[in-house]
Amino acid sequence: SQQGEEDPQALSIQEGENATMNCSYKTSINNLQWYRQNSGRGLVHLILIRSNEREKHSGRLRVTLDTSKKSSSLLITASRAADTASYFCATGLTGNQFYFGTGTSLTVIP
């Protein structure tokens, strides 16, 4: 399976700290995306990074991609209680099929 693996499975930090979560995948990809899921809700697209990009920023989010190691990281800076959610990476091959990882559960303590 192409399914990615996020690490750690769970992360608990204080408000204001940075949160870093990692995603590893198995085969060559076209792009990698990160999504957020609040408890009991659908997923929300955060950011996409293409295979020819190494780093991308969006507000307090920074994503890196290392295709040689088949891994990506998501950094959330200056975390807020509202960032409490599960975060998933998703890899795209041809663009028609996406494979999601198992997620990192982030808790930000006020």
Next chain:
Amino acid sequence: NAGVTQTPKFQVLKTGQSMTLQCAQDMNHEYMSWYRQDPGMGLRLIHYSVGAGITDQGEVPNGYNVSRSTTEDFPLRLLSAAPSQTSVYFCASSPPGHRTKYEQYFGPGTRLTVT
């Protein structure tokens, strides 16, 4: 725009029953897909469609049927429900375009229990 809507929100079925999970989007998105989410498994792709009249299988298609007669609707049919199909089902869509087609918009989900 209502975005991606799913009905019902909750459903309990007995083993062997059939039902249809509804999904609709009003954003004129070409790509639509169905996922199931199980604890510790992440989301797994069941079926997807790249446009009206075109559907294809994903990672876990067995026991499910789809059709896409319009751009807006993409129903998922469970042919004969089994306890292994107890899960949360998400429908997603994404717009056309080279830059945007990977950004999926998700519905709120349907929580299905099969007894």
